[in-house]
Amino acid sequence: MNLEEYKGVYVFAQQVDNVINSIAFELIGKGKDLADALGTDVTAVLVGSGVKGLADELAEYGADRVIVIDDPELKEYRTEPYAHALASVIEKYKPEIFLVGATAIGRDLGPRVSARIHTGLTADCTQLEIGDFPMNPVPGKEQKHNQLLMTRPAFGGNTIATIACPDFRPQMATVRPGVMQKRERKPGVKANVEEFNPGFTPDHKYVEILEIVKAVSDTVDIMDAKILVSGGRGVGSAENFKLLEDLAEVIGGTVSCSRAVVDAGWKPKDLQVGQTGKTVRPNVYFAIGISGAIQHLAGMEESDLIIAINKDEGAPIFDVADYGIVGDLNKILPALTEKLKAEIAAK
């Protein structure tokens, strides 16, 4: 493998139902930082059926070029045709870096593609930068420059590791949604759009879709919320979430929850924050009756301001809270909601 042949930062522009997922813009944003450091540009790879019209949106968020792979076989996500699409792009264009969102799609697609083309893949990255590998010179070992250094949590968020892929290309990573910053959208900006179709012939690896069942949810995506009022097992019951909903309504927030709440059947999974749920970083995160298991902290500790209410003084949530209140949520929340209502009305 001649590593020098591989150039440019590529990102997988995930879309579902022909709506681009926010992760695509986040990857373009981070991709631009990496491309600037390497003196190259960012290509978004858009895969689907009837998706060409979405290319402009990718350009407006910073993509310099968009490769569109448009084919009826790609209408719904299926591992094999999507893996074939990305592997074909990599073979033809030889990118230096390829980023994919660590979503339920990307975490299936990324490994299949990396295995097909024989390169390394670092999962669920929370930080990406260009640097040297080894990071400090080691006698007798060549120090390679301009490498992608991929940082990720492991062991349930207890450790962090920085990984490199010095001898294979592209350097591939899946990136946690909600962690990287999008660039500001610049309406009217155009990218160089290129269509490419490697051909899709169904074989034994193409699975058949019998049914698509969409979850019914009319709530705001918790990843987009500025204020989250999040409840845990300590809330006590599904009915008692009313206290959190009232507070959220007054303060313009959205209700989310911990895994224990989903397991108990009090709230649906799309409201779950944490390692097996969503990563959020709102301006304010109220952690109410949440003990703060490490898997939960991994999904919310980057929030700007964390306010925790818990009756257990030793709850680990207090280790990451900016303001911790030891007390009974059943007494504090109704009074807090009333007081905030009065404060806001007085403005």
Add this chain to the structure above:
Amino acid sequence: MKIVVCIKQVPDTKGGVKFNPDGTLDRAAMMTIMNPDDKAGLEAALRLKDEYGAEVTVLTMGLPKAEDVLREALAMGADKGVLVTDRVLGGADTWATSQTLAGALRNMDYDLIITGRQAIDGDTAQVGPQISEHLNIPVISYAQNLKVEGDSVIVERQFDDRYHVLKAKMPCLVTALAELNEPRYMTPGGIFDAFDAEITVWGRADLKDVEDSNLGLKGSPTQIAKASDKVRKGAGEKVNLDPAESVDYIVGKLKEKHVI
């Protein structure tokens, strides 16, 4: 029907993680468990066995002591255990691990391979899909439900806001979510039999169609540049007041931070 379930012995991260003085993980000091997603995969296989009749083999790669996790699986009802262990396989990333397991699987009969979605130590979710690629068979990840119909599997595949009901012809590979089921307990008789059961132990030489350059630390495309204990931002203020004072305190802070 022949089912192979890939399982992993992992440190139990629930009780916290212990480190050696040099910052590496002190695996010896930590309790080990069968990885939860893998255990759900095993349970799914055992239910298929109960319903349709199947031979269930559990396969793991690890240190010799990983034999324990195979015996646990046998005590739950698996029929055979295969341990792949060899010094040259150590230090493997997901590429080298999937190459190793694929090499073992090429020497086994299977209609269905089940892996957990991800292991709680690495959390990568890569090894299952990578094995399927090496074996050139279909993969369905994130299974929340699994059944067999004729020569196919019907799987509910979870996504963020929906699930797809997918059908794949066997042989194929499915990765299981812990939500798939509630794994059964070992039975006393099962534990007794598992204690004496013979575990098949394979080394490098027993792997089929795998080159040395794809195994172990040397065959791993990804390399660790740095590993460290997670630095948390640290606790802020903590107060213990009566409810009315608590409310004033929170409102005061929200004003100070211009939230209201």
